[in-house]
Each structure stands twice: as structure tokens, then as C-alpha cells.
Amino acid sequence: MNSWCIFDLPGKEVEIASLQKKSEDPELWNDREHAQRIMKNLADLRDELEGWRKLENRITSSLELAELEDESLQPDLEAELEPIEKELEQRELSTLLAGPYDKGDALLTISSGAGGTESNDWAAMLQRMYLRWIERHNYEAEVLDLTEGEEAGIKSVTISVKGRLAYGYLHAEKGVHRLVRLSPFDSAHRRHTSFAQVEVLPEVTSETATVQINPEDLRIDVYRSAGAGGQNVQKNSTAVRITHLPTGLVVSCQNERSQMQNRESAMRVLQARLEDIAQQERDKELANLRGEYVKTEWGSQIRSYVLHPYQMVKDHRTEYEVGNAQAVLDGDLDGFIEAYLRWRLDPAKE
Incomplete structure (x- = not known):
């Protein structure tokens, strides 16, 4: 004891x-x-x-x-x-979270894969799942950018997650997530498979930043916010898109009321992405922060969510699985995160 x-x-x-x-x-x-x-x-x-x-x-x-x-x-x-x-x-x-960014905040991005409306709806389901998990842990969530699907769901969303150990825990979620279900958008109710990519980056402060951004390397465009947006999105040109010319990275933010706020948020995301690239180059390992980039398609998933013909959620890295898929989609992710953190330190893993 x-x-x-x-x-x-x-x-x-x-x-x-x-x-x-x-x-x-x-x-x-x-x-x-x-x-x-x-x-x-x-x-x-x-x-x-x-x-x-x-x-x-x-x-x-x-x-x-x-x-x-x-x-x-x-x-x-x-x-x-x-x-x-x-x-x-x-x-x-x-205590397993001893990485340089593990105790800090995180940037969570969900992007739908190929498949149109099906994948857009799946990305929206993942957004709900993570927001529920964030709420359970008393973290703060701020949607920095959201692109809605044409018919349903979302094409992408970037969420700032603030709270102690937010990055350390959410880092377990990076990768491709696969859904198998009877499609609500198919009149014949056939089974469909959808994919979405989850990216997790650490929020970088001025003290932890290793990459200096030269203002001359940026192209900044402003435009009108798209999508429903509610009352928090104005109709004038407050949305901001920043292109980092040397790398070709493009980030955008449109969910704040002012152009200045959106610009600050976009710079936070850009800084995190550039830090990620620098870390990959230093360590020669694509899996250190963002993980190795893989196409959002069959066979590359880290986790499968099966709703038909049976219910099962299984992580393909750790082999951890649960039969209550709805509980997982309602934000019960701690078992998967714990299994990943322990698996990551297991010398026997590949």
C-alpha cells in the first residue's frame, strides 16, 4: 500500500x-x-x-x-x-505522462475521410464524443474552426482543449478512426464504412516554442465566415486564413467574433503544426507528436467502431475493446487512453 x-x-x-x-x-x-x-x-x-x-x-x-x-x-x-x-x-x-508537452493543453482536429456525407456525419459523431469526454474531465473546449458538410455533419473541426494533462491523454487518440454501421443516409439501409482522421497537437507557449515564425513568410487572407455559425459568427469578413509560404501549411479560423481573435487562434494552430514538423525532423520519427501520416482509408485505422451487425469498439494497437459502443460514443474513452499509455511504454510492442 x-x-x-x-x-x-x-x-x-x-x-x-x-x-x-x-x-x-x-x-x-x-x-x-x-x-x-x-x-x-x-x-x-x-x-x-x-x-x-x-x-x-x-x-x-x-x-x-x-x-x-x-x-x-x-x-x-x-x-x-x-x-x-x-x-x-x-x-x-x-505519472506516465512525462513528455515535454504532456501536462499542457492540446489542439484537437477531426477531418472526415473519403465518403462524402457518411464520413462527414462520422466526423460530427467524433466531435460529440470528444466534447463529452472533455466535459467529463472538467476541461475547457473552444472551437477554433469548423467547416460543415454540405448535407450533414462536418468536414473538419479544430478544438482547443485546456486543462492539466489534456495533451498527454488526448495524444492517445491520434490516427484514423473507422465506423461500420447501417447508414441513416441510405434508403436501402445498407452497411457502410466511414473514416475520419484525428490529429492531436500540443498547445505551444512562447517559453516552449522552438520555431520562430517570420511574418514575411506568411500570407494572410480574410473572408466571410461560412456555415450556420449561430450568433457567434458575424457576416462580415472576420474569418482568417494563414498560409506559411516555406512549408505550404494552411490554417484557418472563423469561429471568433473579430478578425483579430481569429488571427490569434490561427497563429496558435500554425505554431503547433510547425513545432510538430520540427520535432519530427529532430527525432526522425513521424510518430512522436502527430504520428505518421496515413491515408484516411481502409486498413490504416487505429480504432474501429462497429455498430452493425454487432456492437464493438476495438483499438488495433493495444487490442483493448469494449462491447458498449454507445458508451464510448458518449465519451467513455478512459479505458482506451489508459491502455494506450501503458502499451506505449511496453518494450515488447512493435
């Missing part, structure tokens, strides 16, 4: 003390963005340390009660054991 020792409590206390000292610097708020990151990191570390301390106290108290060997306490001890084990597993899992 001493498993909490996997978390370096004294080391975190030293880190908190260092951040506390920085937070007391009278010149800290001269750089507001830097100051906000310091305060956020300090608050996150304090919450994390407090959580481990509370868990340690619960374990110690349970052990002390068990040592009394009082049979009347057995039901209470058994009831306490399951939530302790569950929380300990979750906290142990978080």
Missing part, C-alpha cells in the same frame, strides 16, 4: 517552493502571459500534491483500522478499498 511513493512528493514540494518564490517577484506581472503560466503551474502542482497527500492519509487510516482486527469494521474497509485502488490507478497513470 506504499504505492504513493511513485510520486515524488518531496521533489514536488521543492518545485512548488521555487514557483512560489517566482510568484512573489514584484516584476513578474510585467509579462502577463508568463505570470499567468507561473500562477497556473503553481496552482496545478498544489492541487496535485494535495490530492496525493489526501490519498496517503486515506490509505494510512485504512491500514490503522485494519490492524485493529475488528470484524465489525470489515464492511467499511471493503467499501473504502475500491475507491482507493481506483484513485491510485488514476494517479499512477498520470
Whole structure:
């Protein structure tokens, strides 16, 4: 029951003390963005340390009660054991996220594959699934760009996900997702297979950025926002498209009210994509941040969602699967994410 020792409590206390000292610097708020990151990191570390301390106290108290060997306490001890084990597993899992970006925010992009309306609808189902997962984890979601399908669903969406460990967890979702179902768009109700690509990139701050963007390398176009958009999208030219000329990368944002906000959001996405390319070049591994690019078609999927003729969701990397497909589509992804994080560290995997 001493498993909490996997978390370096004294080391975190030293880190908190260092951040506390920085937070007391009278010149800290001269750089507001830097100051906000310091305060956020300090608050996150304090919450994390407090959580481990509370868990340690619960374990110690349970052990002390068990040592009394009082049979009347057995039901209470058994009831306490399951939530302790569950929380300990979750906290142990978080220690696996030690990458340079794992503890930060994420940019999640969903793009429909070939297949028109079917794939567009599947991309919209994935958007709903991830928004439900984000809500379950009390993260903040902001839709930066959304392109709707011509008949139904979406062609693509980019979502900013803010919260501690957001990138570390969502990184497990990068790749092609495959859906098999009876089509609601087919009058003959035939079975269809659809694909969508999920891309996950870390949000990059000025402190973690390694790529400097030269303004002269950018072509910036403004245009009217497309799609329904609701009241949050104005009819004038507020949407922004930025082309990075040296690489040919194109990013767009249209969901904010002002052109300036959309430009800032587009620059965040562009910075993340350029950082991803730089990381790939440094490591010579396409799978490090974004993963190796694969065509969105049959045979390349990381996960299959089968709704007909039976219900099953299976991850092809880890072999983890569940029979309740609807629960997964409602955002119950933690089992898949945990399986991936443990599989990633398994030396026996290919």
C-alpha cells in the first residue's frame, strides 16, 4: 500500500517552493502571459500534491483500522478499498505522462475521410464524443474552426482543449478512426464504412516554442465566415486564413467574433503544426507528436467502431475493446487512453 511513493512528493514540494518564490517577484506581472503560466503551474502542482497527500492519509487510516482486527469494521474497509485502488490507478497513470508537452493543453482536429456525407456525419459523431469526454474531465473546449458538410455533419473541426494533462491523454487518440454501421443516409439501409482522421497537437507557449515564425513568410487572407455559425459568427469578413509560404501549411479560423481573435487562434494552430514538423525532423520519427501520416482509408485505422451487425469498439494497437459502443460514443474513452499509455511504454510492442 506504499504505492504513493511513485510520486515524488518531496521533489514536488521543492518545485512548488521555487514557483512560489517566482510568484512573489514584484516584476513578474510585467509579462502577463508568463505570470499567468507561473500562477497556473503553481496552482496545478498544489492541487496535485494535495490530492496525493489526501490519498496517503486515506490509505494510512485504512491500514490503522485494519490492524485493529475488528470484524465489525470489515464492511467499511471493503467499501473504502475500491475507491482507493481506483484513485491510485488514476494517479499512477498520470505519472506516465512525462513528455515535454504532456501536462499542457492540446489542439484537437477531426477531418472526415473519403465518403462524402457518411464520413462527414462520422466526423460530427467524433466531435460529440470528444466534447463529452472533455466535459467529463472538467476541461475547457473552444472551437477554433469548423467547416460543415454540405448535407450533414462536418468536414473538419479544430478544438482547443485546456486543462492539466489534456495533451498527454488526448495524444492517445491520434490516427484514423473507422465506423461500420447501417447508414441513416441510405434508403436501402445498407452497411457502410466511414473514416475520419484525428490529429492531436500540443498547445505551444512562447517559453516552449522552438520555431520562430517570420511574418514575411506568411500570407494572410480574410473572408466571410461560412456555415450556420449561430450568433457567434458575424457576416462580415472576420474569418482568417494563414498560409506559411516555406512549408505550404494552411490554417484557418472563423469561429471568433473579430478578425483579430481569429488571427490569434490561427497563429496558435500554425505554431503547433510547425513545432510538430520540427520535432519530427529532430527525432526522425513521424510518430512522436502527430504520428505518421496515413491515408484516411481502409486498413490504416487505429480504432474501429462497429455498430452493425454487432456492437464493438476495438483499438488495433493495444487490442483493448469494449462491447458498449454507445458508451464510448458518449465519451467513455478512459479505458482506451489508459491502455494506450501503458502499451506505449511496453518494450515488447512493435
